[in-house]
Amino acid sequence: MTPNDDGRNPSGGVPDKPEATTHAWPDLGQHDEAARAAVAGIAALLGRPIPEKKAEPHTASEWLARTWEVNESALETVSRPVSPVLHLLYGFVLGRWIAEHAGDVVQRGPDRRAPQMSRLDLGSGTAVTVPTAATVLFPAGTRDEDPVAIETGYQFGDPYLTAHALPGRREVAERALDALSADLAADHPYRGRTLQASAPGRLTVKPVTPTPQERTDLVLPQSVWHETDLFCAGVTTRRDTLRALGHSTSRGLLLAGPPGVGKTKLARVLATELAGPLTVVLVTADVLRTWMTELYEEVRTLGPCLVVLEEIDSVGGKDSRGTTSFGEFLDALDGARTTDDVLTVATTNDPAALDPAVKRPGRFDTILEVPPPDAAGREAILRLYLPPDAGVDAGLVASFLDGATGADLREVARRSLLEHGADGLTTDRVLDIATSGRWKPAPVAGNYL
Ligand SMILES: Nc1ncnc2c1ncn2[C@@H]1O[C@H](COP(=O)(O)OP(=O)(O)OP(=O)(O)O)[C@@H](O)[C@H]1O
Ligand SMILES: [Mg+2]
The missing domain is CATH 1.10.8 (Helicase, Ruva Protein; domain 3)
Known part of the structure; x- marks a missing residue:
């Protein structure tokens, strides 16, 4: 005897064995799974096994596989390493995507908890909260024709960013991450601001509000101002000319001179003049020693920018040759040249003590002596x-x-x-x-x- 579609026995009699139906389980709180297992065991003993209700998925991919009704191991997953700063910034873009598709997206936090948010400081007293541990599912027809999910979170304390797509649709996951980067580059929340890069343990980049420094506060020979202007021209007045002829618009200026002649002040004047059209990144010595590569990676996402490296003697001196941080420092300077529109201004007390490798053309285009005043x-x-x-x-x-x-x-x-x-x-x-x-x-x- 088989019941017909509406569940009744065609003969009209009572079926000798009721079909298993899915019961709505009550929520049994923290003992939920244990209680279910016990009830299922008793039911099995009584010869009336009850359908197993699957436990709530733990991980993002379990959840997505269940939602998309596909095998978890077949999901396409693309991950990109992100620095703590980029993690927040991608969170900023993800937050905007969520707002754009507010009625459609489904969000989930890690380990069945709610999505977690963190504060992104935008400087000048403003801040926004952005998702930093969440999986956000964009259904088909929202971000892409296919469904795609962005997962952001921490593993062993390190931030990560992952995109998930349907089996065989890896390009959808790649596209989503590319779009996230492109959106960040197109409208970066730090663009045009002045940032302080420091390294209290790891690289941190924070907007700051520096005191403006004017040229009229600084007395320097005309020749110094002239060189300073040429240095800026690569990304200001002469930018298009350089680009049209295939020249790099990135430049490096090394300010050299004894203590107290105004090198730091000159760098700050440049920072004041260029902030806005350019993003300014002021870099402390601890970053120079350890985080240069990461720093220039961040800088790449900021568009045209001025990087101020103070007192590079501590890392660029002859004594430091052979240490990993010196090599890293040089690689980072070279890397800066491959990106357009990065101006680097560095200061040193004693250019003679700097390793010749630092002064190789292409790293710093100009070594400008800032003399004591006449x-x-x-x-x-x-x-x-x-x-x-x-x-x-x-x-x-x-x-x-x-x-x-x-x-x-x-x-x-x-x-x-x-x-x-x-x-x-x-x-x-x-x-x-x-x-x-x-x-x-x-x-x-x-x-x-
Ligand atoms: N040429 C100058 N014109 C006006 N003020 C100056 C000049 N040089 C130095 N000063 C004054 O001295 C202060 C210290 O100068 P600054 O810190 O720029 O020197 P520095 O060359 O960077 O020295 P160090 O090598 O020790 O870092 C400035 O903030 C400014 O007040
Ligand atoms: Mg100084």
Whole structure:
């Protein structure tokens, strides 16, 4: 006897064995699986086996295989390694995709939990939350003609990004990841901002709000400004000309000079001028030593940018040859040249001590000496740091300070203001401070111990 379609026995009698029906199981909380197993065991003993209800899938691929009704091992899965920063940034794009297809997407967190979100700082006091541990399923006809799922998460603490597609449709997964990268490149949330790259354990890139630095705050010979302008022209006024002729628009500028002549300040002036059209990345020494390759990988996604490497002596010196980080540093500089529109400006105290390999053409196009100021320069710098109406003969004071750097002159002005206040300044008093050397940060003898 077989029941007909509506489940009744054709003869109209009661079937001698009821067909197994799927029961809606109550949710038994944390004992769910154990309770089910026990009930199923009792039912089997009674000769009335009940259909097994599959446990909730744990992993993204179990879930997708179940949803798409395919064999889990046949799923097409494409993974890309991502840095912690890129992980958040891809999360940013994924968040936008989710919003675009809000009515259609299905999301799931890791291990049956809810999707997990993290905060992406965008600088200037703004932040967004983005998915960082989730599987997001875009049904057929949303991102692609085929269904595709993006999985983002952490494995053993390392972030990853994976796309899943139907068996035999690997290109759909590849396409989804390419589209994610393309969308990030097209509208990068960090584009045009000033970022600080540091390495508290691992590479971190964060938007910062630097104090703007103007050219008028810095007294340098005209030749230095001229070279600085040429350096920028590769990505500004001369960009199209260079590109049309197949030249790289990336350039490297090495600022060399003794401490306190304004190298850092010059780099900051460039950062102020170029932020906006370019993304600016300020790099600390700990990044230089260990994370250069990763850094330039990040930089590639940022579009035209200015990378400021401070004090490369710590990694680029002759002593460091043979160490892995020195090789990595050089490789990263070379790598920067293969990407267009990357300006790198680095500072060093002693270019002679730098390994010749650092100075090879192609790594830095220009080594620009930033000299201590001449007499006219010293006078201009003193004027900059003394009150404009102080009535001090800056030219006379400057003539006694041969060899002083901009930082020294700023100290002379500061010490004068501390001792005499803005109203008490005279040429004699400033001259006395300048010639006595009291402005130098030497320990004052006899005051302690
Ligand atoms: N040419 C200059 N014109 C005006 N101010 C200057 C000049 N040079 C130095 N200064 C003043 O001195 C400060 C320190 O200079 P800066 O940090 O740029 O020197 P640096 O060349 O980078 O030195 P270091 O090699 O020690 O890093 C500047 O912030 C600025 O206030
Ligand atoms: Mg400096």
